[in-house]
Amino acid sequence: MTTTWIAAHRAAVINPHEAFHLFEPRGFSGQTIRQSLRLAGSGQALRLRFSNRYGKEPLDIGGAHLAVRTQGSGIDPTSDTPLRFSGTETTTIPVGEEITSDPVELPVSAGEELTVSLYLPGDTGLSTYSAVPYDTGHAVPGNQLSAELLHHAEELPTGHFLTGVDVLAPADTRIAVAFGDSWIEGAFTTPGTDNSFPAQLNRRLTRGWIVNQGISGNRLLTDEIGDHLLSRIDHDVLAVPGVSHVLIHIGLNDLGLPGLIAHPQPAEGPTAAQFIAGLTTLADRLHAAGLTVIGSTIGPYRGTVHEGYDTETGQTVRHQVNAWLLGTDHPFDAVIDIAAAVADPAEPDRIRPDLNGGDGLHVNDAGAKAIADAVDLSLLKL
Incomplete structure (x- = not known):
């Protein structure tokens, strides 16, 4: 059987030097950090990816270990395996660069929990980080x-430096990349349960799998939080080995973040025409790469507790964009009606109370499941 490297875990990253922060950036010095992940797919071997994409100084790694997780920060010591980089156990990642470990000859299964430990002997400066890791790090x-x-141990609510795992899988394996904002990344779902919408959808699949490239706070047209979605296409979708489908949810932050950032002053987000043009560009670029592109309506957020986020202008644009997405003129191969899946029937601009993550902007585990259950699996012919 012919095999090749296929992405089995991804974590999209944020520049800690952005002017506006939803998540507190940080660095490390003379510390070991331990982070866990859950594999979306199986393989005969694996390799890990690390990033210093936004670092201001070279990142010295004094050692990296892989182990089977037990619980919390615990590992099974019999599984503890040093990682190597071009044959050595230490490495330095240059400014702006990413590296991949040497292959580890370890058969792994979908759903398996692994832990990665990094010893960082020097001052890292502010780290390249992800907003919502699989679970709390240490x-x-x-x-x-x-x-x-x-x-x-100090608990780490954000992820650092670890950006992915590839597995050696059959060469005909195909995967989907979930691409977008917090509704993709899984904000407000329970840490360590793998209950984001893409993860719960992944558990419904019988062939292939889904990796998550969501960034909470991300926008389609404007940088911060994270590089804007259109600028992330090459790195976070096209460079993902095995990708054939893309699932997209984006738009909430284009409509709401300008008001949140400017509050109490008013601010303007994109018009419906500008946002539709951006979505069309997104779909066209992904189609040009031969991918199946599945869009989604923008989720409800009326009454969110985040001051300045919910505006009448934003709500109007959301309705206009969603009407276009549910019509026949959009450029996507299909559209998932995420908004309808979680809307309160009595007030459709709001999230249904039992699906509300608590802030009126995000869904909880049950809400993410409702979205996953709303997806027609025939759209994902992986």
Whole structure:
């Protein structure tokens, strides 16, 4: 059987030097950080990806270990395996660069929880990071790469440096990339449960799998939070090995973040025409690469607790864009009506109370499941 490298985990990253932050950026010095992930697919071997894409200084890695997770910061010590980079156990990632570890000859299964430990001997500066990691990470002083449990560890609500895992899988394996904002990334779903909408949809699939390239706070047309979606296409979709389909949810932050950032002053977001033009460009570029592109309506957010986010202008644009998406003139291969899947029947501009993550802007685990259950699996012929 012919095999090739296929993405089995992804975490899209944010520039810590942005002017506006929803998530507090940070760095590390003389510490071990331990982060966990859950694989979306199976393979005969794996390799890991690390990024210093937004670092201001070279990133020294004094060691990196892979292990099977037990719980919390714990690992199975019998599974603890040093990673190598071009044959060595230490490496330096240049400014703006990314690296891939040497292959680890370890059969892995979909749903398996692994833990990655990095020893960072020097001052990293503000780290290239992801907003919503699979689960809470941990940091401790010194080199504790092989520690079975990290005692008195600092908890890390954001992810750092670790951006992906590839597995050696059959060459005909095809996957989908979930691409967009917090509704893709899984904000306000329970950490460590893999209950984002793409993850819950992934569990319905019988062939192929889905990797997540969402960034909470991301926008289609404007940088911050993260590079805007149109600028992320090459790196976060086209460069993902095995991709054949793309699932998209974007727009909430284009409509709401300008008002949130400017509050209490008014601010203007894109018009419906500008946003539709952006979505059309997005679909056209993905189609040009031969991918199947599945769009979605913009989710409801009336009454969100985030001041300045919910405006009448934004709501009007949302309705106009959604009407276009549900019509016949859009450029997507299909459109998932995410808004209808979670809307309150009594007030469709709001999230249904039992699906509300608590802030009126995000869905909880049940809301993410409602979206996943609304997807026609015939759209994902992986």
